[in-house]
């Protein structure tokens with residue numbers, strides 16, 4: 388079997404009523420079994436792209452192949468193998484939480500009994516068992532989203548496509564959703580997800596695609612993308628109230644200082660100097676530093692770097 392599950396070939400998308408290209412000549416491959424994160428600012432074209440992966444939108448030009456088949460011509464195959472969690476509220480709002488899950492499981496070919504068993508397990512993991520008979524209309528925004536996630540997970544489809552799965556969720560639920568995504572991936576699912584939660588996604592995704600203004604700016608592993616950005620270490624320092632300037636004076640010689648709040652500083656330091664900065668922080672006990680952390684470049688830094696570099700090219 389081919390190691391590529393999706394082939395996106397020169398995809399362009401112009402909405403009928405829009406004048407802008409929502410997707411502009413995008414080509415890439417998605418590896419079977421990977422978790423691919425799609426990042427980009429609001430309006431970048433991420434949802435448009437993934438709607439084309441599930442066959443909900445036909446590219447204006449180009450094509451999307453799923454296991455070698457044109458997605459738009461083989462909607463039945465794609466619908467039976469690809470679970471899609473959309474940003475918009477789903478069409479099941481007249482049902483109860485349990486009914487929505489069981490119904491979706493049955494649509495995926497599950498026997499009623501096993502759909503009921505899996506739905507009950509999911510609701511238990513979501514800590515929503517007591518809400519099982521409540522209509523989706525009467526659930527909170529976050530609870531509705533969890534049921535939506537459940538409908539994507541039930542039946543263990545080989546491909547999960549999730550548009551902002553952790554949006555609107557509290558920190559515990561966000562962690563649970565990331566855990567579930569990883570669990571499904573370990574069991575063989577290929578996962579493609581759009582997220583603005585870059586810091587959390589960093590620990591989960593294998594590769595990242597960065598999109599802005601409809602263009603694919605980069606696609607690579609997190610490690611490789613990090614090589615592209617500033618390799619300096621970042622000291623994040625919180626000073627006692629009113630002590631920021633004193634600390635700034637003491638550390639300025641070691642790197643580039645950025646003020647990130649009234650009592651917060653960020654110091655960018657060459658790796659070779661990091662030991663000196665640490666020595667200074669530890670030995671100068673009179674410096675009123677309440678907390679500090681030393682951080683390598685994060686995926687968020689990568690994201691800003693790629694976006695900024697693209698703006699400079701476009702502006703040039």
Ligand SMILES: Nc1ncnc2c1ncn2[C@@H]1O[C@H](COP(=O)(O)OP(=O)(O)OP(=O)(O)O)[C@@H](O)[C@H]1O
Pocket residue numbers: 402403404405407409427428429430431432433434435436
């Ligand atoms: N149905 C539509 N008709 C016309 N224009 C649209 C339609 N849907 C999206 N657009 C436009 O296409 C562009 C890309 O939108 P898209 O929803 O793909 O962005 P996104 O990256 O998913 O954004 P967000 O992070 O805000 O969800 C935007 O400029 C948007 O206004």
